[in-house]
Amino acid sequence: MDKPTSPFDPSGFRRALGMFATGVTIVTARAGDGAPVGMTANSFNSVSLDPPMVLWSLAKSARSLPVFHAAEHWNVHILANEQNDLANRFARAGEDKFAGLALEPALADAPLLAGCAARFQCRTVFRYEGGDHIIFVGEVIGFDQSEAAPLLYVSGEYALATRLSRPVATDAGATNGGAAPFTEELLGYLLGRAHYQFMWSFQRTLDELGISHGEFFVLSLLAVRSGLDVAEIAAHTAYTGIAADAELLAGMCARGLLAVSNDAVARYALSDSGLAASRQVLAAAHAVEAALVEQLGRREAAGLRNLLKHLIRASDPGLPVLWGAGL
């Protein structure tokens, strides 16, 4: 074949190919001696609906090529986003990749893995020449899927997919004469609004219990880490901009929410009614969360948690360990 006139950069080619997002699959077959064989591949794609066909490519240099070349059947497993460890295991050579994995009953002899986003059990119909790879085309003789969010591979990294949102209607940015406008694209605005709307949803519970936001943070903190002194409590809650000071703590003690020790430095813990209150608030938060996740969709909720963690790492001012972004 003609070579491109311009010098060709293989690593640049790989990077450019990485811009095409894919799912992650594990393709399995069984060797003549009955040994299970499998490897991670993202070169999968659909081909035909009638008859149902899919394809994937395998390097001619792959140690498992003879097995797949001889196999009449192979199974493609589209991995769920919790299965990136499995993807790594089947991407490495050597070791017994199937150790400890429960196989499920299959239509043919190819191993069938569990816990995937979707599975296609296939019978080889074509093997095509593809440069340094062989293209395997199979007829799908059976398939199933779950509701799991699929694992993605983009630009050499595992990723999560979340559907595109329509814009949030606002005429913000219309004015503020020329300066960088205030727009809904400001993360600070979106974070604040999302956070306040979440709080709004269970503010009623706080009101019923007569618990302020500051008291709420103290209850949540002491429910996790008991016996802190006033300085430690202030340090853990300072990032909220709400002062959890001796006066606030004294008020909570007076209302029986906190118990205080007689140490040289007073240490605070939840009283029984404080624990009950913290559980009540937490239960309300979980209820709000469940309702939101229901509306948002499990994939989007998983994606949002994932990104908020990225942001928290990126913006962590160096908080005490409980709230620290850690490493």
Next chain:
Amino acid sequence: MDKPTSPFDPSGFRRALGMFATGVTIVTARAGDGAPVGMTANSFNSVSLDPPMVLWSLAKSARSLPVFHAAEHWNVHILANEQNDLANRFARAGEDKFAGLALEPALADAPLLAGCAARFQCRTVFRYEGGDHIIFVGEVIGFDQSEAAPLLYVSGEYALATRLSRPVATDAGATNGGAAPFTEELLGYLLGRAHYQFMWSFQRTLDELGISHGEFFVLSLLAVRSGLDVAEIAAHTAYTGIAADAELLAGMCARGLLAVSNDAVARYALSDSGLAASRQVLAAAHAVEAALVEQLGRREAAGLRNLLKHLIRASDPGLPVLWGAGL
């Protein structure tokens, strides 16, 4: 070929295939009469690194099949996440898909579109039988890429990809005896912490200007929508849980941040110094944002904005229009 023994459900098969995430491409070629032809396809994938080869599949029923069958060259455009309109345009039959599109100089005759995440200019090397589709394998004679986040297609919807995060270290959830634990997976916690850490980052600016959070919200609101009365201002800021009341407004007037009208019902607007202050705060917010996006990565920032909008829609308590999630 043998038919599967179990009855085969085409729509179920489509749904299962949808669990394999893909990028979105537009493949173009030129007809014998010079007319540009193109269509949206997600059946693209890489095949070979040496020689560099990619493949995609086209339905035998496609009106453009004769053109692609006769074409020696075709270009694959991996779309960026801003190009979903372009994807829709090239997915529809009829109309002049290339109307108004600026084409860029290509190595061969196939049309080359602009603004994509990556592009591969190819020369046909194989056409393979694939059921109701033809599999086109091309040698890549030229390619390029941008830093744009690629558009995804998952489960029949356009999507964004964001890389998986490592967990945020916390021993929260260790205690709180048996009740649903307080964990970093709680959206309320993640939202609050991300929001507070963002605020923390430009709190200094607020302090320098001696502007409280309540005053900050009033400045931001009036910068966008001027001439509101106290009730309207309170309604727009109520969701923050911070009371923007007559007393707060009076204080801002006294400090020359606001101008008040002599209408029967007093209406408030930013004074010149109030506008200057709002711009100063906004500039600080933009600076914090820019630094965060730098650390977070543009794709992750785009994904986070996208998901926060989903959440804001899902949790909107019915706020006035400026802040309303709208439709």
